[in-house]
Amino acid sequence: MEDWQINQAPRERQRAVSGSAKARASDSPPRHLRQLVEVLIDSGALQRPALAKRVGVSKQTVSELLSVLEQRGLVQVAGPLNGLPGRSSLSYALRPDAALALGFDIGGTKIAAALVDLRGAVLAETVVPTAVGGLDQLVGQVVDLAETLARSAGVQRFRVQACAVGVPAAVNPATGILNLAANLPGLEAVDLHARLTKALNCPVSIENDVNLALLGEVASGSGQGKRDIAFVALGTGVGAGLMVNGRLLRGANGGAGEIAYLPLPDHRTTARSLAQGHFETIVGEAGIREAFARRGGAADVSVRAIFDLATAGDTRALQTIDELAGHVALGIVSLIALVDPELVVLGGSVGARPELIERVQAELAARFERPVPIVASNTGARAGLAGALEMARRQLMADLFGEE
Template sequence: MEDWQANQTARGPAPALYGLAKTSGTIPADPAPPHLRQLAEVLIESGALQRPALARRIGVSKQTVSELLSVLEQRGLVRVAGPLNGLPGRSSLSYALRPEAALALGFDIGGTKIAAALIDLRGTVLAETIEPTAHGDLDQLVGQLAGLATALTERAGAQRLHVQACTVGVPAAVNPATGILNLAANLPGLVAVDLHARLTAALGCPVAIENDVNLALLGEVAAGCGKGKSDIAFVALGTGVGAGLMVNGRLLRGATGGAGEIAYLPLPDHGTTERSLIQGHFETVVGEAGIREAFVRRGGAADLPVRAIFDAAAAGDARALETIDELAGHVALGIVSLIALIDPELVVLGGSVGARPELIERVRHQLATRFERPVPILASNTGARAGLAGALETARRHLLADLFGEE
């Protein structure tokens, strides 16, 4: 999407941000020369090329290509790959990107675990890990992410000074103007704190903080079933509930970053309780806790996890089947609300519950009875890795913009 870069969440005040970005000395102090981004994109996609071929690909003279390559060589971002066909002369030299010269980090913070990975300029994953989320205060979380960054770079045989961009996904609404978090029921220690400033200082590179479901949506647009789409709703159903919304190719955030917080949608057949006010009406019914409660209400075992309830439904258990049918009806109501508001061309269901094929089949049926226009409902192609995939791609795009200029 052409507006993806322009609509990423605020990465802090620009002067402080770009001051920290120059830790490795490779990010230019001056604006990128014209065509530098085009040249870099060609090298990223094509590997080693000669100057004449590069000139033809981006539509400029060989002299301009030479000047651009000189800029990249000075910054340590390209290397001479050697002459082709053994021919002498400058034009026979081929040039290749050094993808390891600048790296990016991605984190997907959940209520129970953190997924993290390190990538190079091409988006190749150099190291990846998952570990339990440290529950405590802000210091513990920041320390955990800094430790993960060190462990990933060491595992990849890289240097921390080459890490020049980071995107962090959080289960919360992120104010697009201030970066302050709110509506973080699963990580209450993050509410109203300046996580951006702390992480930027701890990681020593520019940091973008984004809602985790927004990142899942961006990951789906980049490499999943949302590729090429510009009006999409990504609905994540699992322990918690949320939605990422894209309208006309632009990520929808709202005044305080709360667009898509469908956990708080009221349901007409659901009474208000203290828990539903705090956690949200919709989430108390379609989140994992609500699914288990609905199963127990029908006489099911109280200690059965949601995964086992779906397995029981597949085996023909009447109580489990009724629970899943009821769940599908509630989910369909939530999706109808989104369709009525943003008119998406596609709704993607993800998360540990949302991507279950037996649920999606029932949601499609329920939706057909509740809304007159058919809207495709698909399972996320990126699965449980959607949030991390979105974080990595967003970090890489920020990195490319910092190094080579905007698209």
């Protein structure tokens, strides 16, 4: 299993607070069980001889492994494929809905949530406004969403055995405590992990939302096959997820990648702006609108409209985007100098704009001697949720069937 797929320290903590997880930890899955399940996920119904060949074990071992899965209700006998009687003629298929996983991408204004089966197939998905009012309201909303998704999918919620939650905050990797959570009022320094684990009655992982967006890109987006990669999200706010040698880089307090606080020189640089996240004040949506207004543009125009004006040839809009690209390139140079990624993915409502990426590439070539590919996210606004679902499903697979 890749290092990024499971946050090991939180998993140990999850097992300490969850009785069912504790039981699974003490009853480690048999060897080759995970391989057998992966084969069933990829290939559908197969007979014992074919399974033995794919896994590289004897038919007797396959029979023993299938027996374990049958006892847990995780496989079903699909019947003889050739019409002949006998155990060897029986085919076996995974019951992908026997165990399920939840993913949540919690933002300051909305929550995206989905339910997936063992294969990663989405059974139900929804987006709702984020509840305001603090910890109790948010936990209650997450539980309600879990119930709603289970009903929509026509499954019992007790089948949910893993959950991953993305939040716009730094998450302490040892304690699960949130910090730098300005977009989630009332959640700074609270133990959201413990509350959700108890409320959902299953192991829960909590991760920074941009880190999860990075995982989504590595799993099914522009970053597939990469082990050293940076994901930079540019929109209302700014953040980055970093992967080094296949391992998600979190830092001592979960704050690795918080590029909003980069102290880039600018006419607006003050001690106050640095403390509040200076880089974000320049390249976030509010900073882009301010830069456009400074050039004589309308103060109430949206960032989308500014890009549209630039496409139409408006000089003020073009100058604004050129300036933005220079600032973004400086931020990316800082990341490259520190972690040396083989690829940079730009995402978010602003970052994924092709006209910005083209300019950033040109600025980067002028500022850094070694070219680093910069590409747009192809998971879009769903990147954080995709990463949460992948993390939750991987956690589920590891708990049920062992590590890869």
